[in-house]
Amino acid sequence: MIGTPDPAANDTISAIATPAGPGGIGIVRVSGPAAHAIVGGLFRPRHATARWSPQRLYYGHIIDPETREVLDEVLVSFMSSPHSYTCEDYAEINSHGGYVLLSKILRLTVEAGARPARPGEFTLRAYLNGRIDLTQAEAVMDLIQSRSEQGLVMASRQIQGRLRNEIASLRETAVAVLAQVESAIDFMEEEETGFDPLDLLKAVREGLLQPIERLLAAHRRRVWVDGVGTVLAGRVNAGKSSLLNRLIDEDRAIVTPSPGTTRDVIETLLNLDGVPLRLMDTAGFRRARNPAERIGLEHSRRRLGEADLILLVIDQSRALAPDDLELLGYCKGRSHLVIRNKIDLPPRIGRGGEERLAACQTVRVSALTGEGMEELRQAIKDRVLSSESGSVGSDVAPNLRHKQALENAAAAFRRALQGIQSGDPSEIVAFELQTGLDALGGIIGEVPHEAVLDEIFSRFCIGK
Ligand SMILES: Nc1nc2c(ncn2[C@@H]2O[C@H](COP(=O)(O)OP(=O)(O)OP(=O)(O)O)[C@@H](O)[C@H]2O)c(=O)[nH]1
Ligand SMILES: [Mg+2]
Incomplete structure (x- = not known):
């Protein structure tokens, strides 16, 4: 669903958002810095206005700028960055349905400076602009394609951040464990580091491996x-x-x-x-x-x-x-x-x-x-x-990508567990924990580095 990430996206994209074929209404959506100017230039509102207010629907007509012909009677809305689906300036044209009409409106937006959007690009922008994480972006697609009502409920929960929260809490645990292990590297001779292998083993087993096993079992819910x-x-x-x-x-x-x-x-x-x-x-x-x-x-x-x-x-x-x-x-x-x-x-x-x-x-x-x-x-x-x-008891349904990342994370955490058990050097254990953490970060589309340092230093007093 998600196209090639393009963090420097400062162009304006446009697409038909409703399915092809006849329909009561059809929607063309436009997102990016020029969205208001492009749509405003094609739209003749019933009541003239000096500026477009967000959270309002404007009634009027779409005009072909070349022929000055009225193309259709429409409702148009404008949203301003960051309060839109993509976090960018955004406009939506609600016209009558019908592929030819919608294609014509799309073409007018493109002639006015927009670029036809790639598949999933609006949601990609929502992700790149930090409004949603990768699991939420994926859930948008699940919501659209769900084969059952239960699947719909699950996708909606994922959009609300249920899986993201589970991953976030796993990452917190992993960061805490890693912080302890890393402090053991840095402060090997000190006794006050509180490095207790038994506590660590418990944290890895119960705080990481068991919850990951539960999430993996919940993959079956994808059906x-x-x-x-x-x-x-x-x-x-x-x-x-x-x-x-x-x-x-x-x-x-x-x-x-x-x-x-x-x-x-x-x-x-x-x-x-x-x-x-x-x-x-x-x-x-x-x-x-x-x-x-x-x-x-x-x-x-x-x-x-x-x-x-x-x-x-x-x-x-x-x-x-x-x-x-x-x-x-x-x-x-x-x-x-x-x-x-x-x-x-x-x-x-x-x-x-x-x-x-x-x-x-x-x-x-x-x-x-x-x-x-x-x-x-x-x-x-x-x-x-x-x-x-x-998988009863779990609220989420990790997809195949999540499952593979969770398996990678679990494998790394198991290696860390074995490393702690067999008294391996803490650098090796830390490496495995970081590998697991990165795999978890991949699920939501973010891998932390500074978080680990922050976690370590926030636990120590100045001067200690
Ligand atoms: N008496 C009887 N005949 C059946 C039954 N089910 C299927 N048939 C007959 O068996 C023949 C093959 O049926 P199909 O449904 O085409 O079998 P298939 O497994 O799809 O066959 P292939 O596509 O060739 O692998 C047909 O003549 C069916 O009418 C049944 O329950 N009872
Ligand atoms: Mg057959």
């Missing part, structure tokens, strides 16, 4: 924002596409009796009583017979690798085949459900097959008659909710 990546997998002809169609109650995927019908991955959104799924139908497994099928299978495998939940479809009217066994093996250790499809037909799965399936949680359905579909829906919901419940 509310992103949707649960759910892959229908199985042998050719098992009934995956028929199941997709049943689940979404629509003839979306092609179903035929011939094996190898599905080639492309078909992805669709499904909301199961508030649980958002990104449901994917994939090419069935067998030895590929031609290049198209081989490519389809590669796509299937990739989606399978990325899946949050695998729905493994088995045709119970046939004996279990090596492909079924391979997929069953693949599902081990991954969140999955085994679907025994075609229960309207006599079971021919074989004794060995039955023994193999006995160890799995299975749901019996017929995609043809619809039998068992309610149970399947329930089982999917239960599975998602149970894997998400591990």
